[in-house]
Amino acid sequence: MSVDLATVKRVARLARIAVSEDEAERMVGELNGILGFVEQLSEVDVSGVEPMTSVTPLVMRKRNDQVTDGDKVDDIVANAPETDRNFFLVPKVVE
Amino acid sequence: MTELTSLTIAEAREKLTSKDIQAVELTQAYLDAISAANEALNAYITVTPEKAIEMAKASDQRLAAGKGGALEGIPLGIKDLFATRDVHTQACSHILDGFEPKYESTVTQNLWDDGAVMLGKLNMDEFAMGSSNESSHYGPVINPWRAEGSNQQLVPGGSSGGSAAAVAAHLCAGATATDTGGSIRQPAAFTGTVGIKPTYGRCSRWGTVAFASSLDQAGPIARDVRDAAIMLKSMASVDAKDTTSVDLAVPDYEASLGQSVKGMKIGIPEEYRVDGMPEEIEKLWAQGIAFLKDAGAEIVDITLPHTKYALPAYYIVAPAEASSNLARYDGVRYGLRVDGKDIIDMYEKTRAAGFGKEVKRRIMIGTYVLSAGYYDAYYLQAQKVRTLIKRDFEHVFDAGVDAILTPATPSSAFGVADENLAADPVAMYLNDIFTVTVNMAGLPGIAVPAGLDKKGLPLGLQLIGKPFEEETLFKAAYVIEQAAGRFTPARWW
Numbered sequence: 001m002s003v004d005l006a007t008v009k010r011v012a013r014l015a016r017i018a019v020s021e022d023e024a025e026r027m028v029g030e031l032n033g034i035l036g037f038v039e040q041l042s043e044v045d046v047s048g049v050e051p052m053t054s055v056t057p058l059v060m061r062k063r064n065d066q067v068t069d070g071d072k073v074d075d076i077v078a079n080a081p082e083t084d085r086n087f088f089l090v091p092k093v094v095e
Numbered sequence: 096m097t098e099l100t101s102l103t104i105a106e107a108r109e110k111l112t113s114k115d116i117q118a119v120e121l122t123q124a125y126l127d128a129i130s131a132a133n134e135a136l137n138a139y140i141t142v143t144p145e146k147a148i149e150m151a152k153a154s155d156q157r158l159a160a161g162k163g164g165a166l167e168g169i170p171l172g173i174k175d176l177f178a179t180r181d182v183h184t185q186a187c188s189h190i191l192d193g194f195e196p197k198y199e200s201t202v203t204q205n206l207w208d209d210g211a212v213m214l215g216k217l218n219m220d221e222f223a224m225g226s227s228n229e230s231s232h233y234g235p236v237i238n239p240w241r242a243e244g245s246n247q248q249l250v251p252g253g254s255s256g257g258s259a260a261a262v263a264a265h266l267c268a269g270a271t272a273t274d275t276g277g278s279i280r281q282p283a284a285f286t287g288t289v290g291i292k293p294t295y296g297r298c299s300r301w302g303t304v305a306f307a308s309s310l311d312q313a314g315p316i317a318r319d320v321r322d323a324a325i326m327l328k329s330m331a332s333v334d335a336k337d338t339t340s341v342d343l344a345v346p347d348y349e350a351s352l353g354q355s356v357k358g359m360k361i362g363i364p365e366e367y368r369v370d371g372m373p374e375e376i377e378k379l380w381a382q383g384i385a386f387l388k389d390a391g392a393e394i395v396d397i398t399l400p401h402t403k404y405a406l407p408a409y410y411i412v413a414p415a416e417a418s419s420n421l422a423r424y425d426g427v428r429y430g431l432r433v434d435g436k437d438i439i440d441m442y443e444k445t446r447a448a449g450f451g452k453e454v455k456r457r458i459m460i461g462t463y464v465l466s467a468g469y470y471d472a473y474y475l476q477a478q479k480v481r482t483l484i485k486r487d488f489e490h491v492f493d494a495g496v497d498a499i500l501t502p503a504t505p506s507s508a509f510g511v512a513d514e515n516l517a518a519d520p521v522a523m524y525l526n527d528i529f530t531v532t533v534n535m536a537g538l539p540g541i542a543v544p545a546g547l548d549k550k551g552l553p554l555g556l557q558l559i560g561k562p563f564e565e566e567t568l569f570k571a572a573y574v575i576e577q578a579a580g581r582f583t584p585a586r587w588w
Contacts, residue, residue, distance in 0.1 A: 001472070003463065015418060015462040016425070016439070017455055018447035027459060030520055034460055037521045038407040038473070044480050051478035052485065055295045055309065055537025056562060060338050075197035081432035088427050091438045 001039070002032045099124035100265040104169050104322040107268060111158055111168045118154035118168030122147050122212050125170045129214065129266050135588035138251075138261040140175060140233045141183040142215035150212040157210060166329055167210030172267035174258050175216045176223055177203050177313075178302040182213075186304040187231040188221045190424045190449025192431040200302025201334045202271060202313045209329045214267050218257030221451045222421065223278055223306045226526035228256025229511065230453040238286060238508050239264040239584040243551035249508040252282030252526070258316045259286040263584055269317040269326050273303060275310045276409055277504075277530030280542035283316050284503035284555030287544040287582035289323045289572065290316040292530075294562045295537035296341035297327075299334035307416035308339075310409075310534040319581055320543060320573045324348035327565065343563060351566040352573045357391030359571065362496040366402035367529060369505065375548045376502045383500055383545050383556040386578040387571060397496060399487040404480050405532040410524060411464050411477035412535075417454075418461025424449060456520065485536040492561050498571050501529050503542040503555035529557060539565045543572040545579045553582045 003011070008027050012019045019027065073086045082089040099121050102110065110116045126144050133139050147170065154168035178184050178196040185191035199207070207213070220230040227250040228236040236256040238249040240263065251260040255272035259282035262270050272279045274292035283290030291314045298313040305311060315326035328348050334340040363384065368377075388394055426432035426445035433448045435441035450458065464473035491499070505528055509516065516523045533540035539562070542555040556575060560568045 001469070007463075008459070011459050011463045011466065013443075014466060015458050016422075016442040016446055017450065017458065018440075018443035027456070030456055031459060031463070033519065033521055034410060034456075035463075037524075038410050038477075041404055041407050041411070041476050041480055042472070044401070044404055044476075044483065046476060046479035046483070049479045049482050051475055052481040053478075054339075055485065055535075056339075056341065058296070058339060058341070061335070061342065063335060072197070078197055079194050079429035081426060081430070090427055091435070091441055093438050 002035060003028060100128045102268070103318050104166070104268045104325050107169060112163060114158070118151040118158065118212065119148060121168060122151035122170045125214055125267060132264055132266055132588045136237050136239060136260050136264055136266070137234055138218055138236050138257045138264065138266055139172065139215045140187065140218050140257070143182055143213055146182070147212050147214050154210050154212060164208065164210030165325070166206060168212060169210070169268050170212045170214050171206060172214050172217045172258060172261045172270040173203055174255055174271050174273060175219050176273050176304045177271055178304070179203055179213065179216065183216050184304070185232070186222045187219045187233055188449065188451070188454065189232045190431050190446070191429065192449070194429050198302060201299035201332065201336060202303065202330045205332050206329055211329070217261055217270060220254035220256065221454050222304065222417070223254040223273055223275055224417070224453050224457055225253040226277070226281055226523055227516070228253040230451055232451060235511050236260045237511065239588065240286060240508060240552055241587060248511040250285070250511055252285035252508065254278040255282045255316060259283055259288055259290070262286070262288045262316050262318060264588070269315055269322050271313060271330065272316045273311060273313050274534065275306050275413060276534050277527035279314050279316060280530045280540055280555070280557055281504050281526055283542040284544070284553070285508040287553030287584065288316050288318060289320050289541070289543050290314065291323050291327060291541040291565065291568065292533065292539065293327060293331060293565055294539045296339050297331045297563065297565070299332060299337040299340045301334055301336040305420040307413040308420060309416060310413060320569060320576045321349060321352055323541070324352060324569050341563070346566055348566060348569050351570045354570050355391060356387060356571055356574050359392040359497045360495050361387050361392045361394050361571070362397035362491055362499040363394060364397050364399045364402065364499060364501060366399050367501045369528065372505055376505065376554065379546050379554050379556065380500070380502050383575055386575050387500065389578070390574045392571070395496060397491045397499065399491065399532070401480065401483045401487050402532055405484050405535050406524060406528055408477040408480040408484070409531045409535060410460070411473050412481065414457040414461035415465050415474050416461070418458045418465065421454070421458055481535050484532055488536050488538060498567050499559040501557045501559065503529060503557040505529065507548045507550065507552035507554055533559055538562060539568055541568040541572045543575050544582050545575055547582065
């Protein structure tokens with residue numbers, strides 16, 4: 001499988017990364033190089049093989065349903081580029 | 096008197112405990128060394144002298160009271176991937192511009208709880224994506240090693256290039272690092288240092304910037320095997336904040352050093368004898384086999400048939416997880432924001448300006464392989480192949496093999512801005528060919544220097560162990576170190 005310019009632009013859109021025409025064209029070659037490299041996986045017989053979900057046989061540890069953290073509003077917004085009181089500010093999304 | 100910065104962690108620990116030296120003078124010696132060297136090496140991206148001296152003073156007080164911790168007064172460098180409270184934490188990416196977390200990663204907190212002193216944050220490939228430390232927003236790190244009779248600048252490897260260079264150049268006593276596909280072991284091999292990637296789940300991932308969550312593990316880079324054992328003991332823990340942190344007590348790794356390897360079964364996988372491997376790497380490997388054999392280990396030939404598929408499977412799994420993990424950098428909660436005409440435009444411009452080339456490339460690959468219609472062919476197939484890779488190791492361990500010996504890298508350190516590697520991303524990816532299988536299977540792996548090539552550059556061997564049997568690796572690596580000696584670069588900076 002390989003990608004063309006239209007696919008690269010579509011994927012960039014999905015990934016929310018603005019790409020210029022030049023960048024998109026360069027990426028076609030680079031991505032096809034990588035996809036060509038991973039292509040060899042298709043020759044492996046995986047019939048009856050379960051996909052890996054965890055490298056160690058883990059049972060997810062659960063904790064008691066108690067509040068153990070919180071009251072950190074100032075900390076949470078401390079690094080945001082734009083805030084108003086305790087809110088993150090974003091461009092208008094609802095007309 | 097020997098230079099304070101030439102002391103290993105174990106040596107400094109002894110002198111600090113016996114009050115031959117003070118933590119403040121040791122810390123100051125490192126700060127001076129950093130001032131003198133960093134312009135040339137670019138290993139540190141932020142130095143925290145006030146914090147370091149303050150921590151060292153507290154260490155001196157605890158030492159005076161006889162209440163020193165396991166790393167009391169030991170000055171360490173911290174990879175920029177670890178969240179350090181109120182201190183620069185950007186994974187060496189522009190997208191986290193100005194980010195100073197209000198929390199501390201579990202791994203670094205463990206070190207401070209044991210009395211360690213923070214010198215600053217270390218350079219790395221952006222979001223740990225790279226094998227040469229050239230994808231950093233802060234520019235490449237220069238390897239303290241140079242080929243004999245040459246002034247060419249070499250890379251220290253990556254992604255933990257700053258960690259490896261700082262340890263090799265004595266700009267810290269030891270450093271934290273992380274390894275997703277080889278990012279501890281490859282730079283350790285390129286700089287003549289020791290690096291261990293522990294079993295997945297041994298070190299908490301809480302507070303470490305995520306790259307590929309099913310592969311990422313923290314570990315130390317240190318000057319010798321003993322220092323690596325001391326550091327890992329402190330870094331590892333059982334952590335309720337990370338559900339993949341394993342509920343197993345942390346052993347005293349240092350106690351395994353010097354124990355006999357007599358009767359230990361060491362597997363030599365035929366699949367690691369790759370085409371075009373330099374003769375010197377072959378020789379080094381044979382030398383490593385001889386070291387272990389002489390110490391009484393039994394050498395057996397083994398086969399890991401799916402080895403060649405580990406790297407292609409990795410380049411599906413890791414970018415897929417990265418594309419998901421890096422979705423959080425959107426200009427809203429932290430870091431860079433570039434304004435746009437609407438919110439989507441703001442996201443797209445922010446991410447275009449904030450991520451470097453290699454990171455964009457991997458996000459794009461990850462987005463593609465997870466997109467509708469391609470998921471089964473790529474991601475699901477890769478995860479099935481991953482099961483087969485792990486099964487290969489299980490068969491070998493079930494047959495009685497205790498550890499596996501391989502070269503750590505297919506070459507010694509290469510030049511900065513290598514044209515062939517810059518033109519072909521896949522050629523750069525091949526650096527991890529011997530290390531990536533270990534991450535795919537979640538196993539522990541250690542890189543230990545074993546010799547110099549004909550250019551006078553260090554080469555490393557890798558030992559791979561069973562899950563949570565890091566002690567076996569330390570034991571065997573110590574044998575190699577005792578036989579091969581230690582390697583320090585000649586100072587030119």
